[in-house]
Amino acid sequence: MLNRGLRQMDVDIILKMGFFIRHLHQHITNLHREQQNSKAAMPSKFQVFRGQGLSMEAFEKMKKTKGGLMSFNNFLSTSRNRDISFKNFARPAAFDADSVGILFIMNIDTDICTASSTPFVNVKDIGFFNDKEEEILFSTHTIFRIDRIQCIEDKHTDRLWQVNLTLAGNQDDDFNKLTAHLRKEIAGNTGWSRLGQILIKLGEPAKAEHLYQLLLEKASSDGYKAHCNAELGTVYKDIGEYSKAITFYERAIDIYKKMGPPSQLNLAASYLNIGSVYYNMGEYSKALSLYERSLEIRKIALPPNHPDLAGSYEGIGIVYRNMGEYSKALSSYERSLEIRKMALPPNHPDLAQSYNNIGLVYYNMGEYSKALSSYERSLEIQKIALPPNHPDFAQSYNNIGSVYDNMGEYSKALSSYERSLEIRKIALPPNHPDFAQSYNNIGAVYYNMGEYTKALSSHERSLEIKKIALPPNHPDLATSYNNIGLVYDNMGEYSKALTYYEKDLEITLKALPPNHPDLAASYNNIGSVYSNMGEYSKALSSYERSLEIRKIALPPNHPDFAASYHNMGSLCENMGDYSKALHFHERTRDIVQKTLPPTHPHVLQSKRDVERVKKKM
Structure with a gap:
């Protein structure tokens, strides 16, 4: 036994x-x-x-x-x-x-x-x-x-x-360094509490929850009660039960505030943790405010290269990335990585997280080769530092799949996404929000491969999970509505497509800043439906609004500009304005040739578009 x-x-x-x-x-x-x-x-x-x-x-x-x-x-x-x-x-x-x-x-x-x-x-x-x-x-x-x-x-x-x-x-030098650091990382608590922290790191949240509930019932000191509440908050955050996570983190914060200066670092950690919950709920302004409060406390209380400072910079970077402020995000992530390189052993899981975050920003900026390099560096570290079915592996395979998807290597993308889903089925409860991401991305690959029935099935499965797991105006719901709209658009069911695109836009306008790149995508897709329905003036208005936002939010050769110029070129072509059509198609071709591999379908399509319009002139 x-x-x-x-x-x-x-x-x-x-x-x-x-x-x-x-x-x-x-x-x-x-x-x-x-x-x-x-x-x-x-x-x-x-x-x-x-x-x-x-x-x-x-x-x-x-x-x-x-x-x-x-x-x-x-x-x-x-x-x-x-x-x-x-x-x-x-x-x-x-x-x-x-x-x-x-x-x-x-x-x-x-x-x-x-x-x-x-x-x-x-x-x-x-x-x-x-x-x-x-x-x-x-x-x-x-x-x-x-x-x-x-x-x-x-x-x-x-x-x-x-x-x-x-x-x-x-x-074994690397293993020795990593073991020593992990021991240091969980030092300072009772043996039972350390066991709970290990269970969380091993991706065993249900066992950690059971342990901390037992420990909380027996806790006698305020400090230990606060600690158990904070750890329970982390457990609930990891399994996607965000309202419970906030409740337990707030209980911990209330106790730490009463305890005064000796608990300042614990208070900073709790602000960071509750900020990460608000981030997961899509409430980015609340998350940013809490991350900045955490950083202020830590700057006063800690030496300049302490690993906890890296955690605060990372949190701030995550919020900026999701708000579409990529240069600020990259700056915060690089500061976090710089500290971790000095403070941690070379194969520590937090370094993997830093490389993953930097990869995400490069991906959002359309720099796919840099993104892939960062993701692969992250995965190398995870293979050394983590057990084989840890949830972080799922995210790495998912991110690598996203790069391959955007580079037009759909079979590699599908393989990575399915590997990610396989790990999540082992590691997570059935309605965890991360499943929605997996089904969403598998749907995106099928969409790009022209398999619209499979794409629709995956996107609808993703939406079902999001409706259970997320609040009604979460940006991720908008993403699902947008993706389902894209499938209907390409299946020729334009009224259904427009309905889903408008749901996407309604949420995006509430949830995100006015010049966020996702708003540009929403206007672009609405323009596409109007174009397909023959309502060219409405289509042009939507395309121009999309392009305005992208000029503010994105670097000049981002692949999304190619999508805008391609759509405007096709619209002008349908309206018989071939000189404007040629201008837009040539701009599309120039961008995709700079940002995508020469065999990518978008590169080949852009060349065909230019030649077709030239013949019409």
Whole structure:
């Protein structure tokens, strides 16, 4: 029961057996010291074996992390006897319909065990097989690197595998730095509270919520009550329950304010956290105000390169990006990255977040090659620092898919989006807002590929989730209405398209600043419908309003200008004004040739448009 509780991070079992876990670990540590100083000492380097079953899903995850690190996350029983491990444990598991039989071969260096405080004990005289098994028991935090995974030939099954592991410890410099920093990051709280923070970082919000609710019930001091409320706010924010998140963050803020100056940094963190909830709800002005309050406190209380300052700059950058102020956003993100490079180890997850944020701004500015480079740098760090199905992976694959989509590489885009959705199905509750993003983006690729029925189905699924998860005037709802309108527009159902575009515009006017790029897209799409319906004067008015906003909001060669000029060129062509049509189509061609790959469909289309109009003249 204990090992199952540890493997599954079962909060109730761990809380009930916490004393026993600590006692057993200490007993192993003491016995290890005694045995290594006696004649029973193990050689400096030796091998042990472990046979067990592994679910098909867990085995597939392991294969994907070959070369990476793994922990069994329990008190680890191993044997010096290969035959017992193989015949009694690994091989029988291969014949279970739901599992794969695994023989782990572990290379142990006692110097690494000593340096890394990784105790083990020889329990050969008290195990089930007496001295035949030669059982070696390791404590809970033993870490291995996966060296090799290979199939074991067997006449009766193809589900027997050998996995070679090497004990990891202080000899691994990057891992050592990252571990030290993470310990520092969660220091200062009780062991139980640290467990909750780890559960949040591992993407286990339901378990963290259960733990913090139990801890809050038992909390006696104001400081600890505030801390538990703040952590519960973070849990609810992560699962998309924003009103609950605000409630718990506000409770924490009220307590920290009463506690006075000693709690200023906790107050700053709470302002930042509640700001991030308002950001998720699309209330950007509230979010910006709270982020700036957090930054003011931290500038006074912290040294200039403290990692928490990076968090404040990042939050401010996020809001500016969503308000369409990309140069301000990029400046804030780069300041955040600069601090993190000085303050954090090279593979810390927060560095991945910084590169991801910078990629988002470049993407919004239409600089797709720079965006892709930043996203891939972020993903590299995440693969080292995070467990394989952490929600951050989903966002990275989603962002990479967006770049490929805009570069016209639709099969790569679809593959990335589907990988993102696959991770989210494992990591998140079913109506989390991030699912809406996945379905929305898959719909966008199908739209670009001309598969309008599939596109419509995906966009409608996205809209359903957003209606459940978001307030009625959230900008993301406007995006869904816009995308459904685009599909109907291209299916020739213009009245339906216009209805959805007008819903999009209604929300966008309420939710965003007057010169936000999304407003330009709304006017552009309404113009497109009017053009298709033959109402050319209304179409021209909408196109011109769209172009005015883009000239204010975007850099001069942004791809969205190409969309404006293309639509105005097509409109002038339909009206028989071929000289203006040629002017706009040539401007479109010049922009797409600068910003997109030469084989992109928009580049090829722009050249055809120019040649077609020339022939009409």
